[in-house]
Structures are given as structure tokens and as C-alpha cells.
Amino acid sequence: METVSFVDMADGTREDYELIVAKFAAHKTQHLADQLMGTLDSMRGPTFGYRIDRYRHSLQSATRALRNGETDEMVVAALFHDIADPIAPENHSAVAAEILKPYVDERTHWIVRHHGLFQGYYYFHHLGGDRDARDLLQEHQWFDDCAAFCAEYDQNCFDPDYDNMPLEEFDPLVREVFGRESRFPMIELA
Numbered sequence: 001m002e003t004v005s006f007v008d009m010a011d012g013t014r015e016d017y018e019l020i021v022a023k024f025a026a027h028k029t030q031h032l033a034d035q036l037m038g039t040l041d042s043m044r045g046p047t048f049g050y051r052i053d054r055y056r057h058s059l060q061s062a063t064r065a066l067r068n069g070e071t072d073e074m075v076v077a078a079l080f081h082d083i084a085d086p087i088a089p090e091n092h093s094a095v096a097a098e099i100l101k102p103y104v105d106e107r108t109h110w111i112v113r114h115h116g117l118f119q120g121y122y123y124f125h126h127l128g129g130d131r132d133a134r135d136l137l138q139e140h141q142w143f144d145d146c147a148a149f150c151a152e153y154d155q156n157c158f159d160p161d162y163d164n165m166p167l168e169e170f171d172p173l174v175r176e177v178f179g180r181e182s183r184f185p186m187i188e189l190a
Contacts, residue, residue, distance in 0.1 A: 033175045037167060039083055051160045054085050059164040060157035066165065068152065076177040077108045078153045079170055081115055092116065102182035111146045118150045
């Protein structure tokens with residue numbers, strides 16, 4: 001296997017970094033969608049008191065978005081809006097949004113990034129918080145879009161009797177969205 005010439009990154013050459021970028025891109029093309037689907041699959045199990053687990057919640061969200069005629073990008077965003085719950089429960093919205101960011105438009109990124117705050121409309125007041133905390137963003141152009149996302153594809157996606165589509169049916173959409181060229185050059189990702 002071809003490898004770089006350096007041990008310390010400071011000693012790398014242009015050829016070394018071109019090799020790394022090419023190998024990384026090939027790996028991403030082959031494995032990113034599978035890794036994301038595997039992460040989603042790992043969310044099966046604990047319900048944390050909900051009537052369904054986070055895996056089924058995600059499938060329900062994406063199924064509703066697809067059946068409602070949303071774009072492929074929004075369906076994939078619905079599928080992965082809570083993908084970071086297992087690793088970043090307190091800031092899962094931000095982490096999920098950053099995973100999606102290179103492959104979706106700014107609107108979709110913004111919606112996923114802020115859905116946690118907007119979802120609070122449905123429960124913050126029950127825990128002594130401000131259910132209208134999202135109103136801090138009410139002047140934002142996508143405020144209504146995020147509120148609609150939460151109303152249609154999040155707060156109502158805990159129904160154990162809903163006919164979710166299986167994860168496999170979302171595979172082509174996931175591969176299409178995450179197979180797109182990144183909106184950010186590799187140099188910005190480092």
C-alpha cells in the first residue's frame with residue numbers, strides 16, 4: 001500500500017497530501033453512507049421513556065417527509081436529524097447539522113442545526129423552561145421552515161403504530177446526498 005513519506009506532518013510534500021486527499025475521497029465514497037446508516041442502526045433499543053426508540057423515530061421522520069413530497073435532501077435530513085444523539089446528547093442538533101453541512105443547502109443545514117431549540121416549543125415549559133425560546137430567531141428567514149420541520153417531522157414522530165418505511169428503502173437517497181461533491185474544498189475541512 002502506498003503511504004506518505006513523512007512521520008511529522010510538517011515534513012509532508014505536495015505529493016504526500018495529494019495521496020492522502022485521493023485515498024480519503026475514495027474511502028468516503030465507499031463507506032460514508034454505510035457508516036451513517038450503521039450509526040442510525042445503533043440507535044435501536046433504549047427508548048428513554050418514549051414509546052419507540054430513536055431508530056424508529058428517525059425512520060418515522062424520514063418516512064413522513066418522503067410521503068409528504070419533500071426533497072431528497074430534506075428526507076435525508078429528517079432521517080439523520082438526531083444521528084448525534086448517542087455521542088452528543090446535549091448538542092446533537094449542532095453535530096448532526098455539521099455532518100450534513102457539506103452535502104445539503106444552507107436552509108436544510110440551518111433547520112437541522114436549530115431543530116433542538118425549536119423542538120423545545122413542545123416541552124420546555126413542562127420543565128420550567130421557556131417554550132418560546134425559539135423566538136430569539138423569529139426574524140430569521142428560515143424560522144417558519146424549522147418550526148414546520150419540527151411540527152411535521154419531529155414532535156409527531158413517536159407513534160408506535162405508524163407504518164415506517166424500512167431503512168433499506170432510504171439507502172438510494174442517502175447514497176445520492178452523501179455522494180455529492182462537498183460544498184467545501186478539502187483545504188477548509190482541515
